Amino acid sequence: LIISSDSRIPSCGNSTLTGLDGDFVRRSKWTQLIPNTTEATAAAEAAGSSRAAGFMRLTSHRVTIQGANSATLQVNSGQMKMGMTYGFHLQVFNIYRGSNVGNSKETFLVSVKTEPVIAQIRGGDDRLLPIGSLTESKILIDASLSTDPANSTAKLNYNWLLSLSSGPTINTSSLQSLATEQMFFTTVPFLYLNKSSLISDSVYHLFLNVTSRRRGGKAVSSTSQVLRTTSTAVPVVSVLGGGIVNEAIPITLTLSTSSPSPTATYLWECTSQNLILTDPTTRSTSLDSQNLQILPSVLNGGATYTFQASVTIGGATGSASTTVIVNAGPVSGSCGGSPEVGEGLKTYFLLGCTGWSDQDTPMLFKFSTFSPTSTLELSSYSQLSSITTLLPARPSNTTIISSIQDSLGATSSFMFSLQVSQPDTFDVQDTRDLIKIRLTEGDSSLASVLISGTASYVFSNRSIQNTSQQASTVSGLVSLVDSLLNSSVSTTEAQVSTPLSLLQTVTSGPVSSLTTSTQGAVLSIVERTINSSLNSFSNAVASSTLGVLGNVL
Incomplete structure (x- = not known):
């Protein structure tokens, strides 16, 4: 569990307060609320009647809080119990020149979902067993897709029951002789049936209960499969793939x-x-x-x-x-940015997401800017649901794409817009020096934003650069993209998508901004991205590549 908080200095209606930010220190303290304590009672009263039911369900089971004195609480996996509600209390203190000048409190109630065990038998709900043509003496019943989402390494128990639905009557002792292992209980997800003990042209029902031991008891889930035996020689079919x-x-x-x-x-x-x-x-x-x-x-x-697959050979059909x-992907959340209006490469924007939920945790968050010609990654996937970043200016509203991914890789997206205008003044050389520093420090995300924003400013009507200066700036930015490519981690985004997106922006100016040597440098970078083993040649990558080539050629 991760709860990320953001605290801000209050506005006192005094414009001079903004100059005192460096004298403020914000200290955070997280505690767990335990039932029938003074802290829990006070928090419940402050929360009001609308949340009273949640406080009544508070568990006394204690967990260890990582980052208890930071803005972000973390409880490591395996500590919290399913079906229980935990309370966490956050206090933030504003310290000004050593004195406490105010504090704020917030309480978070976290209910841990109870997930059922998944019971599944391979082969679908209805399976044909051509015992007249099977060469194997044993028939495998495979339940290895069964799992406990609460603990993927849990040892499961399997209780099997096989009953004859139609065909010659057989008794219970005959049923038990069908399996080479224990008929009604196994600790492995496999059951082997003796082919010679099965009756041809009959219908059996196989029932399975899968049990997992959990804290405080057991969790059980059930499934079944129809087994149809036939003496006719038909192809034996299996299907690979499926599951989650x-x-x-x-x-x-x-x-x-x-x-x-x-x-x-x-x-x-x-x-x-x-x-x-x-x-x-x-x-x-x-x-x-x-x-x-x-x-x-x-x-x-x-x-x-x-999905059912059928094979027909010589008029006989088998299926599986x-x-x-x-x-x-995650659902029910939203994302946004603050402030909604600012200047490119000068205003720091807080981008964040709240309210997203998914049973497959932890969730990861990523932020990007989007335009019809390029997409620029502002952060890589991480468990932090918010970032603070500069943004490049755009002629129209800047579109932010928030990507929210669950632990199995399913992704949802949320888009919102901010107004980011060109700054009145801008020092290109200082920004280029800052980009080099960021690259040296390994901050490739901010370096990418600075490269994109510098190119956007140079090509805007606010720029005072002449043709020669503009060409020099573009040449320097291309070199910085090359440096970014050399210093980034080995991911598709860092080695392919981001460099191409930046080149598309850097080369989007007038023809006079691209010298022959700059064109050659751009084509060299494009060649490296094309030949990269990380290049998946997605639609976005193909579009960016063609965009860069169109600008240069």
Whole structure:
């Protein structure tokens, strides 16, 4: 758990106060609220009746607070218990020249969600067992996709029950002889059935309870599978892929069969009937191929899909299914910036997000600026939900994109706008020197903002540079982009996306700003990004590359 706070010096209606910021010290103190203590009672009274129910649920289970004397509280994973409500109290003291001149308090109530165990058997809800053509003496029932979201390393117990729904009558003792291991209880997610003990042309129901031990008790989840036995020789089919996936990436499922044949025909279907798979815009492969690739963002976040693959050889058809659970990105939050109006490369803007929730934590946050011609990353993904940064000026409103990602990689976005105008005065040389310092210190994000903002100012009507000075500045900025490329970490954003975005801005001025040597330097950087092993050739990267080449050539 991370709670990031931001405290600001109060305005006293005196304009001279802004010059005293350096004399103020803000001190923070976090404590946990325990029921029936003076602190908890006082906090409940201050919170009011609307939050009374939350305080009544407070747990006495204590956790260790990291950063108790900082603006950010952190409780490491594994400490808080599911189903319990924790209270954390923050006090911020304003110290002016050694004296306490005021304080503020805030209480946070955190309820830990209880997540159910996931029970799942591979092969779908309905499975065909061609025992007349199977060469193996044992049939594997695989529940290895089962998991406990509260503890991915938890040891699970599996309780199995197999019953005959239709076919010749058999008794319980015969049922027990079907398994080579314990029939009704296993500590591994596999059950092996003896083929010779199964009755042909019958329908069995297999029931499974998956149990995980948790603090204070057990969590149990159930699932089932229909097993249809047949004496007819049919292809044995399995499907690779499925499980939990993210909605924004392509999904690939692969069909395999134990009896491959050049005359085999294949067919994919969505048997859950919540996707029109016959629509060619949903996939990049045909329905009669061995692979099925679903295009990104086709599947809805939070939904569950069942896909069935069939193989027909010589008139006999075998099939298998797999389940795809689509992980949705974080929801219910918003993002914004303060102040809403400021000057490029002079005003420090606070960009932040609040209210986002997702069951897959911790969540990560990233901020970028967006324009029709380029996107500039202001920060990399981190658990901090806010940043303070300078921004480059834009001819129109500056669009900020906030990206919020859960621990499984599913991402949501939130856009908002700020007014960032060109400054009245601007020292290009001092800014270039500052960029070099930031690069030396490893602050590539701020260096990128300064490069973009400098280019934007030089090409604006506020600039007083002549043609020669402008060309010199552009040449220097290209060199700084090259330095940025050499000093950045090995990620696609740092080595490909950001350099191309910066070059697109730096080369967007008049033709006279690009000398022959500068053109050559730009093309050299573009060549390096094209050949980079980190280049995924996404639409954004392709657009930036073509934009730079268009400006230069």
